Each structure stands twice: as structure tokens, then as C-alpha cells.
Amino acid sequence: MDRRQALQLLAASTLALGSARSALAAVGSSRKVVVIGAGIIGAAIGYELAKRGADVTILDRTGPAAGATGDSFAYLNASTKASSRPYFGLNWLGMAGWRAWQQEPGAALPLRWGGAVYWREGAAATQLLAASLGTVRGWGYAGRAVDGAAIRRLLPSVTATGDPQGAFFPEEGSVDPAEAVAALLARARQLGARTVFPAEVIGLVVASGQVRGVRTRDGELTADAVVIAAGLGSGALAQSLGVPLPLTSSPGILVHTRPQPPLLDRLVFAPHSTIRQTVDGRIVSSSSGHEGGGGSGDPAAIGRAILAGAADYLPQLRDSAIDRVTIGQRVLPGDGFPIVGFASKVDGLYVAVTHSGVTLAPVLGRWAATEILDGIRVDLLDGFRPTRFS
Numbered sequence: 001m002d003r004r005q006a007l008q009l010l011a012a013s014t015l016a017l018g019s020a021r022s023a024l025a026a027v028g029s030s031r032k033v034v035v036i037g038a039g040i041i042g043a044a045i046g047y048e049l050a051k052r053g054a055d056v057t058i059l060d061r062t063g064p065a066a067g068a069t070g071d072s073f074a075y076l077n078a079s080t081k082a083s084s085r086p087y088f089g090l091n092w093l094g095m096a097g098w099r100a101w102q103q104e105p106g107a108a109l110p111l112r113w114g115g116a117v118y119w120r121e122g123a124a125a126t127q128l129l130a131a132s133l134g135t136v137r138g139w140g141y142a143g144r145a146v147d148g149a150a151i152r153r154l155l156p157s158v159t160a161t162g163d164p165q166g167a168f169f170p171e172e173g174s175v176d177p178a179e180a181v182a183a184l185l186a187r188a189r190q191l192g193a194r195t196v197f198p199a200e201v202i203g204l205v206v207a208s209g210q211v212r213g214v215r216t217r218d219g220e221l222t223a224d225a226v227v228i229a230a231g232l233g234s235g236a237l238a239q240s241l242g243v244p245l246p247l248t249s250s251p252g253i254l255v256h257t258r259p260q261p262p263l264l265d266r267l268v269f270a271p272h273s274t275i276r277q278t279v280d281g282r283i284v285s286s287s288s289g290h291e292g293g294g295g296s297g298d299p300a301a302i303g304r305a306i307l308a309g310a311a312d313y314l315p316q317l318r319d320s321a322i323d324r325v326t327i328g329q330r331v332l333p334g335d336g337f338p339i340v341g342f343a344s345k346v347d348g349l350y351v352a353v354t355h356s357g358v359t360l361a362p363v364l365g366r367w368a369a370t371e372i373l374d375g376i377r378v379d380l381l382d383g384f385r386p387t388r389f390s
């Protein structure tokens, strides 16, 4: 069945059910929800809605993980969020959410736990790291100071010369983001959700102040609620209804090698390189020194330079083959914090846009489902509402 046929079929079933559904109270798991975007946030919300028995359709104009998610480093952490306690707390719950998802039936999730090891060069950077370690430890987060000997014990394959002072966060981990989206969508489909790709949403259908569905290039789909989880595409969709959603982006470059033998059990945040190993053995690395060009320049040359930097710490990488270099665009809400919740101007319109979305996906997914299906306001999200930009 092609995309047009799939959408026509969906539209027909919508019409057939339309009158019965309109008689239902617009709360409860009978709700028909369209999720725009099949990045990690749309997949998470779609999966959580499907678990609750909602009638879910997930649309993406390109395909799963086609936006920021597919190009993400996908480090699951709260230790880098020490500047805001509520935001830190949300990320910590996100990490716990991945562990909960790991226990659930369905397609396996490509997670690697084992923690993250940091060390810095120079007194100022070392002190900053120690300060944020102190802050998150004070909030009950697992973390400890490590010296050069401890770093070498934690990372036996890694060269860490001298006696650096660093930090180890043992609860943290990573996930392979495109594979995770595929697994979540597979789980959602098993629970009855539909996924339609490519299906670009070009407008939202609103009547009497209530969202009624979406308009795609291939026709309309009706819905009791619509979730905008379209990453950088969210701003235009929301703005078309007068809902301000200030977003910016910044490029992030990653090099991915072909699969390597086991080298790392943990993530490495060394002075000039950030390195992790995926479930299938690939090394993924970035370097802040290569982001200044705004993603311009020859990606292959940038990839080789990033890999050469990583090889200073992992000499085994010196001659390893590069599989691909990705230049992703981070989704950055205007004030840096997640934008999650119902828009005030249009009933039934829910927005979920964020940076750190890979860490946050499980908790945003679950609570979005609760808010959409139960009419409950989850107060832990109150600092992150779209209405703060109105």
C-alpha cells in the first residue's frame, strides 16, 4: 500500500467512526491522536499513547529519525544540566524512564549503560567540572571525583596522560538513536498505532477553537488531539495557528566509524574529544573544536580530523574506516528549556519540542500521554509550558 492509499484508508475509517467518536467525552483512551514527527519525541509520545490504548497515527514528512534524532550523540545524562534544578530533575527522570522502557516487552532498545568519565585541561575547566559535580551530588545524583589512575582503571583502552582530575557519573549511558526510534515505533505498531511515511503535515484543521485534525499533501486526517513533535519544523506549524514557538538551531558534527572490537564500556569526555561506542561496535565521536565553522566545510575532511583527535585518546582508532559523517541541527527552544504541553489558543493542540530530547523522551512521552488522555496536569512540567512564550 502506498502513502496516498494509506492516508485515504485512514481518512475513510476516520469518517466512519467520526460520529460515534464525537459522542464520546473527549478524554480517555478512546481518543484519536495524530502525532506529527517520528523523531525520538514523536516516537516516545506515540508509544506511550498506544500503551494507553489511544488510537494513534504517527506521521513524518521524511521518515523515522530523519531530523535531529538521527544525528544525535544520544548521551543519556543529567550531569550537564546543573544550571537548573528543575531541568536537571527532568533529565534524571528521563534516564530512569529509559531503564523502565528497557524492562517492557517488545523490540529491544539499543542501550549502553556504564557511566561517563570526564576530565579537562587547565585549572579553570577542571574547577568548573568539579563545581558541577558538587552541585549534582548535592542533589543526590551519583558522581565522584576521579584522578588519572582511576580514569585509566575505568577506561583501560584510553590514553589519559599525566594526573588529570575528573569526574565519573556511573548512572549515565547512551542509546543508538535511530535504532531506538525504530524499536519504539515497532512497539507502538504492535499496540495498534499506525505510522505513515512520508506524510508531510501542511496545516492543522481547527473549528470553534478546537483542533480537528491535520492536513497533509495527500488529504486530511481527523483527530481529537494533535501533537506537534516536529523538531525544527514545529515552529511553522504552531505559528500557523498563532502559537509562538521560538526555536533556533546549532550544528553538531559527528564521525561514525565502521564497527570496531570492544574498546569502551563507558562514554569518554576527554579535553578535546567526546567518544562513545555503539551497541554494534561503531565509534561515534565529536569535538567542540570542529563546530565553529557552523557545519560548513568538507564533511569528509572534518570527519578525519575529528577521528584523528579521538585517536589521541584511543590509538586503536588511528587507521579505522569512517562509515559516515553527520551534520545535525540541534533543536534549541528560545530559552534552552523544553516546550511541552497544551497550547493555550487551540484546544487539543499539544506541543513537545526540546533539546536533550533523547534523554528526555521517556518522561516527556509518558507525561504527554497522561496529559492528553487523562486531562491531568503534570505539575513537574509546569516550568516548561508553551504558554511562557505567549
Ligand SMILES: Cc1cc2nc3c(=O)[nH]c(=O)nc-3n(C[C@H](O)[C@H](O)[C@H](O)COP(=O)(O)OP(=O)(O)OC[C@H]3O[C@@H](n4cnc5c(N)ncnc54)[C@H](O)[C@@H]3O)c2cc1C
Residues within 6 Å of the ligand: 036, 037, 038, 039, 040, 041, 042, 059, 060, 061, 062, 063, 064, 065, 066, 067, 068, 069, 070, 071, 072, 073, 074, 075, 076, 077, 199, 200, 201, 202, 229, 230, 231, 232, 233, 234, 237, 251, 252, 253, 254, 328, 329, 330, 331, 352, 353, 354, 355, 356, 357, 358, 359, 360
Ligand atoms: C549533534 C547533536 C548532538 C546531540 N546530542 C544529544 C545528547 O547527547 N543527548 C540528548 O539527550 N540529546 C542530544 N541532542 C538533542 C536531541 O537529539 C534532540 O533534542 C532530539 O533528537 C529531538 O527530537 P525530536 O523528535 O523533537 O526532533 P527531530 O528528531 O528533529 O524529529 C522531528 C521530525 O519531525 C519531522 N517533521 C518536521 N516537520 C514536519 C511536518 N510538517 N510534517 C511531518 N513531519 C515533520 C521531521 O522529518 C523529523 O523526523 C543532540 C542533537 C544533535 C543535533
